[in-house]
Amino acid sequence: MASTNLEEIKKIIKTELPTILRTDPSFRRYILQITKLYYPPKKKTEDRIEQLYQQLLQMQEQSEKRWQEWSKRWDETQAEWNRKWEENQKTINEMLKRLDKIDRRHLYTIGALGARWGLYSEESFRNGLKAIIEDSFGVEVMRYVDYDEKGEVFGPPDQIELDLIIRNGVVIACEIKSSMSKADMYTLWRKKKFYEKKHQKKVDRVIAICPMVDPRAKPAAEKLGIELYTHSDEFIEKEEKNINEIA
Structure with a gap:
């Protein structure tokens, strides 16, 4: 109840x-x-809420401050990395430039030595051949030098040089070079035509003596009637075959 x-x-x-x-x-x-x-009373609750709110604000400010410090430190580190990277790149570029200069200097030196050696070899062989032929066989060997005013040989006016072997009215034009290309064969042929035209004298034979010959020069020599003497015809034919395969 x-x-x-x-x-x-x-x-x-x-x-x-x-x-x-x-x-x-x-x-x-x-x-x-x-x-x-x-x-709890309302005031106490409000105070507690306010306290928690202030703590949250403080934590947020600390987090933002910490984040700014980290961001600043990151930017400084990144800037330092960029600076070191640029310095390294600059150093590498300077080293590459120096190496390039050294390489070009060596190439120029080797090229100059090769050209000088070729000229000296040509002159030595020419002098030796001249001495042998003139002294032993009574043949006149002369270095023909003239000026092509009309540019019939090289295009622009230039000096013409040609070795001539003369005996009993027979004229042989001879070119002695360390290396010859297809263009050199046509130049030799134009020198021969220049001599014939200017002196009204026929050149009976044209001879090219060269240890290193561009494989494409041999057909040009045959076409122009130039007798080519090199170290090995077999080598020329082999190089011709290689070039044709590449082409």
Whole structure:
């Protein structure tokens, strides 16, 4: 019976309490007084919330400050890396330039030595051949030098040089070079034509003596009637075959 009455009272309180709290200030204060032990006061709650809010702000400021420090440190490190990279690139470029200069200097030196050696070899062979032929066979060997004013040989006006071997009216034009190309064969042929035209004298034979010959020069020599003497015809034919295969 008592349990039933208690349940009815609870039911009535649940139903009527909201209205009573809105309409009866004294009763509302009474209820608040009774229940304040079960929750903190409003001011305390607000203070606690404010404290938590300030702590969050402080943590955010610290995080932003830390992030700015890290960002600054990263930028400084990146700038240092870029500076060192640029210095390394500059050093490497300077080294490459120096190596390029050294390489070109060596190439120029080797090229100059090769050209000088070729000229000296040509002159030595020419002098030796001249001495042998003139002294042993009574043949006249002369270095023909003239000036081509019309540019019939090289295009622009230039000096013409040609070795001539003469005996009993027979004229042999001879070219002694360390190396010859297809163009050199045509140049030799134009020298021969220049001599014939200017001196009204036929050249009976044209000879080219050369240790190194461009494989494409041999057909040109045959076409122009130039007798070619080199170290090995087999080598020329082999090089011709290689060039044709590449082409």
